[in-house]
Amino acid sequence: MxxxxxxxxxxxxxxxxxxxxxxxxxxxxxxxxxxxxxxxxxxxxxxxxxxxxxxxxxxxxxxxxxxxxxxxxxxxxxxxxxxxxxxxxxxxxxxxxxxxxxxxxxxxxxxxxxxxxxxxxxxxxxxxxxxxxxxxRALNTTNGIRRAKQMGRYPNKAPLGFINLTGLDGKKFIAPTQPEAGIIRWVFQQLAKNIYKIAEVRNMAYAKGFRCSSSNFSKLIRNPVYCGLISIKLDSLERQMIKGIHDPLISEALFYEVQDIINTKRKINSKTDELKATFFLKEFLVCPVCARKLTGSFSQGSTKKYPYYHCPRKCKTRINAFKLNDSYKHQLQQFSLSNKVTELFNCIVEDSNTITQKAEYLQVRKIIIRQLEEQEATLSKARKLFVSDILKYDDYSDLKKECKANLDCLKKELDDIVIKLKSIDKQRQSGNYPFVNIFQGYSNFDIADKKSLAILIPPGNLNLQTGDVSLDLNNALSKILSQTDKPFHKNEFYR
Known part of the structure; x- marks a missing residue:
């Protein structure tokens, strides 16, 4: 046998x-x-x-x-x-x-x-x-993908921040999905500031819950799909950009601004970054002895280095940088908006921010509801074709599974939008806005923002014994800001 x-x-x-x-x-x-x-x-x-x-x-x-x-x-x-x-x-x-x-x-x-x-x-x-x-078959697939792209559709697997959906006509398209879409928009905004390394922005996005490898993140920030463009390869060297039918996450201007920044070779010096972060007030400090501008540097101690603002001249004036920075932060946090300014800001926020944000959420909710209706209509139509023996069981099963997955994702997005809308309504009813104490989040400001604030409210007189500093408010700011009576305890910065 x-x-x-x-x-x-x-x-x-x-x-x-x-x-x-x-x-x-x-x-x-x-x-x-x-x-x-x-x-x-x-x-x-x-x-x-x-x-x-x-x-x-x-x-x-x-x-x-x-x-x-x-x-x-x-x-x-x-x-x-x-x-x-x-x-x-x-x-x-x-x-x-x-x-x-x-x-x-x-x-x-x-x-x-x-x-x-x-x-x-x-x-x-x-x-x-x-x-x-x-x-x-491969050639037909390639030609089909090219034709779809020329029509403005994205036929491949949706990139991060988007989801693949199928319309009533059976054609696939991509739509933004939260929270990834919002985080990606924030990523491009941070890169446009040109003060962070790409790895730093990725780590900050990771802290917000955005999971993406280093190599994929590098591809993500170079992908024109996020600004509504679809790239088509014409030959080995040339590419053509087609306006996509999907909703972009960012503007074309922001996308190309980021490309100019990340494609420019820059020498990044971590030591310089550390100096800038520690001595961001040095351009605004004046020596109380000789009236010259102070500079900043680290002094080597027995076990570690200590930062000091110091005078470059013979008077040898120096102040601990940490204490002075903390004193400046504390003095700022003693100020809040005056009552009349708060009322004005309430009106401005109500008119510009809250209403605009709510309108955006309502528009997103409208789009999601329309997409839900389209998916349910597609499923209903497929069910009728299957009952009529026009659609085979395998095809109906695959289409049903895809529609169910799309419906689950869309329902989750709709729930998130509803929660955000309720939060806005609750905030408007309470009338409590976080901008009243506008300097409470000072510790989270980046160096560029801290310097801009120091230009607006520069440090004044220095106390060489305690390391305290006063603030110089001009007449306009003194009418806008009011000082609280909260006592200052130095130790609160070192707890």
Whole structure:
């Protein structure tokens, strides 16, 4: 009695086609073996592409063949030659390897007697046709993607911050998804300031819950999809930008501003950054002894370095930088907006910020509701076509699964928008706005903002004994700001 191994294979796309299922292939091969009195030594089932032989089950089969004695004849059976390979070069190489181990391969629907010299011509035909099909399918896919992009659609997997959706016409499109879309918009805004390294912005985004590897983050900030543009490759050197039909997360101006910044070679000196962060007040401080501007530097102690603002002249005036910076911060935090200014700001925020933000959320809610209706309509239409036997079960099942996933994502986004709208309404009813104590978040300001604030409210007289500093308010600011009576405790900065 002869013996053989059975090998059945489908690729991901072939699973959707009737007649290519693994059970059907296996059933036909088992019947063939039973009819021809062939003993089945093993069955290997594969769900993998045949573009090469780097397939898990095929590797197991080859390992099994190599374990057997070279004197023992082995056979591998499959339905057609395209189940074996879709690359003629790799196919011939594998046939040669199997011959060394006294193993023959055969397709029961396309039998070939390799002992006849002319049969090699038919083998070449059977092996080359699947490769030609693969090449044609890949070319059609490439052309289809190009046509979709030329129409402004993004046919690939949605990038971070977007989600793939399907319209009533069956065409796919991408739409922003929260909270990723909001964080990506914030990322571009931070990069446009040109004061942070890319890695620093990524770490700050990570702290907000944005998960993205370093390499993908580098690609993300260079992707024109976020400003509403879709890139089409014309040749090896030239690309064309097409206006997409999807809603952009940022403006084109902001995108290209960021590209100019991140593509410019800059020498980043971490020591200089540390000096700027520690001695950001040095341009505004005057020596109380000789009236010259103070500078800043670190002094080496017995165990570590200590920062000091000091006079470059012979008077040797110096003040601990940490104490002086803390004193400046405390003096700022003693100020809040006066009552009349607060009332004015309430009106301004009500008119410009809150109402505008609520309008944006309402617009987003309207878009999400429309998308939900489209998905539900698509599902309803597909259900009717399935009941009418127009749509096959596999196609209906795949479409239903996709619609369900889209509906779940859209419902989650809708819930987030509803929560934000309720928060705005609650804030408007309470009338409590965080801008009254406008300097409470001073510690979170970046260096550029702290310097801008120091220009507006410069430090005044210095106390060399305590390290305290006063503030110089001009007449206009003295009418806008009012000072609280909260006592200052130096130790609160070191707790």
């Amino acid at each position: 002869k013996s053989a191994y059975i090998y059945v294979r489908v690729s991901t796309d072939e699973q959707k086609r009737k007649g290519y299922s693994l059970p059907e292939q296996e059933d036909r091969l088992l019947k063939h073996c039973d009819h021809n009195d062939i003993k089945v030594k093993g069955i290997y089932r594969e769900d993998f592409s045949a573009k090469n032989f780097n397939r898990p089950e095929w590797k197991k089969l080859i390992a099994m063949v190599k374990k057997k004695s070279s004197h023992e004849e082995n056979n591998i059976l499959f339905i057609k030659w395209d189940r074996f390979s879709r690359n003629i070069q790799y196919a011939y190489e594998m046939i040669g390897i199997l011959r060394k181990h006294n193993t023959a391969v055969m397709a029961i629907d396309q039998p070939i007697d390799l002992t006849i010299p002319e049969s090699s011509v038919m083998l070449a035909v059977y092996l080359s046709v699947p490769e030609a099909e693969n090449t044609r």
